[in-house]
Amino acid sequence: MNASLSPVMHRVLDASLPLAEAGEGVWIADASGRRWLDASGGAAVSCLGHNHPRVLEAIRDQAGRLAYAHSGFFANAPSEALAEKLLARAPETFRGGAVLFLGSGSEAMEAAIKLARQYWLEVGEPGRDRFVARDMAYHGNTLGALALGGHPSRRAPYAPLLMDVARAPAAFAHRLARAGETETAYAARAAAGLQAALDANGPGRTAAFAAETVSGASLGAAPAPAGYFARIREICDADGALFIADEVMCGMGRCGTYFAFEQEGVAPDLIVIAKGLGAGFMPVSAVLVSGRVAGAMRAGSARLANGHTYMSHALACAGALAVLETIEAEDLLARVTPLGAHLDAALRDLLGEDRNVGDIRGRGLFRAVELVADRDTGAPFPASDGLADRVRAEGMAGGLICYPSPGAEWIEPDGTPARCGDHLLLAPAFISTEAEIEQAAERAVGAVRRALGRVRGRA
Ligand SMILES: Cc1ncc(COP(=O)(O)O)c(C=O)c1O
Incomplete structure (x- = not known):
C-alpha cells in the first residue's frame, strides 16, 4: 500500500x-x-x-448482548464489576472511592486534572487552580495532559495553548544524580524540587502534583530512587496538594505489581491507568478516585462536571474485565x-x-x-x-x-x-x-x- x-x-x-x-x-x-x-x-x-481466546470470547459475548447504553441513562454490569475489582486491588484509601472509565490515557489524565480541580471546588478551596508536574514527563497529548508534560518538542507547536504548570525536576538518578551522591541523598534532593515548585505556586494554590511512577516513553523505563515517592507523599500532604499517579504505561502489572506505586510504599489520591487495562483489545482507560475525593464529590455537588459520551462503555469495560480476570486466572x-x-x-x-x-x-x-x-x-x-x-x-x-x-x-x-x-x-x-x-x-x-x-x- x-x-x-x-x-x-x-x-x-x-x-x-x-x-x-x-x-x-x-x-x-x-x-x-x-x-x-x-x-x-x-x-x-x-x-x-x-x-487471547478468553478476552475475545468475553468481547463477543458482550457485543452479542449490549455494546453501548449512554451512561447518563444506564449503568452496565461490566463497568460496575470492573470498578469493583479495581478498587479492591487499590490501596485502603480507595475504599468508598469510584472509577471513571474513558477511552485513552490522555483522556484519563485530562479527567484527573479536572477531578482534582473539582475536588477543591467541592471542599471550598477555589484558589487551588495550579498544577505541578516534572521535567521530562509524558502525560499525553490532549491540551491539559500536554501542559503537564515536560517534553519540549511535543509541547512546542502548542505552547501558546498550554496552561502554565509549575515544574519539579525529574527523579532520574542515572543522569541527574551528582558524582558521589548517595541514592538517598539524590532522592531527597529530587523531592525537594517538588517543594520548591509548590512554594513557587504559593500556599493553598496547588490542586495536584502529577508524576509517572516509573517514567515511561520519555525517560525510558526509569524507576525513581528509593525513598523519593515516600517523601513526595509527605510533601504533598503538608501542602494539601493531591498526588496523581500516572500509571498509564507502568501500571496494570507491567512492573510486577498491579500498581507500580505498591513498590514505593505510597498511595496516591488519583490513579490513572490505560494501556494494559484494555491490553489493546479495547481502547479503555480509567481514573481511580480515592474515598476522600469521591466522598467530597458525593457530599458536595454530587455531579461529575466532566462527562464524556463514551464513558463506562459496556463493551470496552467487558474487554478490560476479561483482561483482569485472565491475569488472575492464569x-x-x-x-x-x-x-x-x-x-x-x-x-x-x-x-x-x-x-x-x-x-x-x-x-x-x-x-x-x-x-x-x-x-x-x-x-x-x-x-x-x-x-x-x-x-x-x-x-x-x-x-x-x-x-x-x-x-x-x-x-x-x-x-x-x-x-x-x-x-x-x-x-x-x-x-x-x-x-x-x-x-x-x-x-x-x-x-x-x-x-x-x-x-x-x-x-
Ligand atoms: C505515562 C503516560 N501517560 C499518558 C499517556 C497518554 O496515553 P494515550 O496515548 O493513550 O492518550 C501515555 C502514552 O504513552 C503515557 O505513557
Whole structure:
C-alpha cells in the first residue's frame, strides 16, 4: 500500500506501513504471512498478546448482548464489576472511592486534572487552580495532559495553548544524580524540587502534583530512587496538594505489581491507568478516585462536571474485565518479575559491554536500553543522526516491534540544554515464553547493532 495515497491520517504522512492482518500470541502478521515479534506490546499495551481466546470470547459475548447504553441513562454490569475489582486491588484509601472509565490515557489524565480541580471546588478551596508536574514527563497529548508534560518538542507547536504548570525536576538518578551522591541523598534532593515548585505556586494554590511512577516513553523505563515517592507523599500532604499517579504505561502489572506505586510504599489520591487495562483489545482507560475525593464529590455537588459520551462503555469495560480476570486466572503477575529479570539478563549479556550502551534499566517487563555516543561521558548521538528512527526501522526489517524514542531533553542549572541518549523500550507480553523473551532480546540487539553500524558508518 502506498501511504501517500492512504485516506488515513498516519503519524508519518509520506511513508508506507505494512498492513497488519492477524495477531497470534506475541506475533503480528501481514497478509503475506510475514511476522513480527511484538516485544513492546506496541507502546506497552498488549500484555496478553494479540488474540487471547478468553478476552475475545468475553468481547463477543458482550457485543452479542449490549455494546453501548449512554451512561447518563444506564449503568452496565461490566463497568460496575470492573470498578469493583479495581478498587479492591487499590490501596485502603480507595475504599468508598469510584472509577471513571474513558477511552485513552490522555483522556484519563485530562479527567484527573479536572477531578482534582473539582475536588477543591467541592471542599471550598477555589484558589487551588495550579498544577505541578516534572521535567521530562509524558502525560499525553490532549491540551491539559500536554501542559503537564515536560517534553519540549511535543509541547512546542502548542505552547501558546498550554496552561502554565509549575515544574519539579525529574527523579532520574542515572543522569541527574551528582558524582558521589548517595541514592538517598539524590532522592531527597529530587523531592525537594517538588517543594520548591509548590512554594513557587504559593500556599493553598496547588490542586495536584502529577508524576509517572516509573517514567515511561520519555525517560525510558526509569524507576525513581528509593525513598523519593515516600517523601513526595509527605510533601504533598503538608501542602494539601493531591498526588496523581500516572500509571498509564507502568501500571496494570507491567512492573510486577498491579500498581507500580505498591513498590514505593505510597498511595496516591488519583490513579490513572490505560494501556494494559484494555491490553489493546479495547481502547479503555480509567481514573481511580480515592474515598476522600469521591466522598467530597458525593457530599458536595454530587455531579461529575466532566462527562464524556463514551464513558463506562459496556463493551470496552467487558474487554478490560476479561483482561483482569485472565491475569488472575492464569497467575500472570507472578511471571512478570522473573521474565523481566530474564530479559534484563539477556540484554546485559548481549549488550552490557557495548561502548554505545549507556544504561540498561527498568522494572518487571518494562525495560529500556539507552544508546550513547560516548559511554564514559554519556554524550548522546546528535539528534540529526535519527538513531531512534533507525532502530525502529531496523527492528521492523528484522521482524521485531520495539519502541524507540529520541533521548529526553532538559536544561542544566547553568541554562545549557542537555539530552539523554536515544533509547528503546521493550515491554513484552506477560504470556511470553522464556524463548520468546530471548528472541526479543536477540532481535533488539540485532536492530541496535545495525542502526549503530549505520550511524558509525556516517561518522
Ligand atoms: C505515562 C503516560 N501517560 C499518558 C499517556 C497518554 O496515553 P494515550 O496515548 O493513550 O492518550 C501515555 C502514552 O504513552 C503515557 O505513557
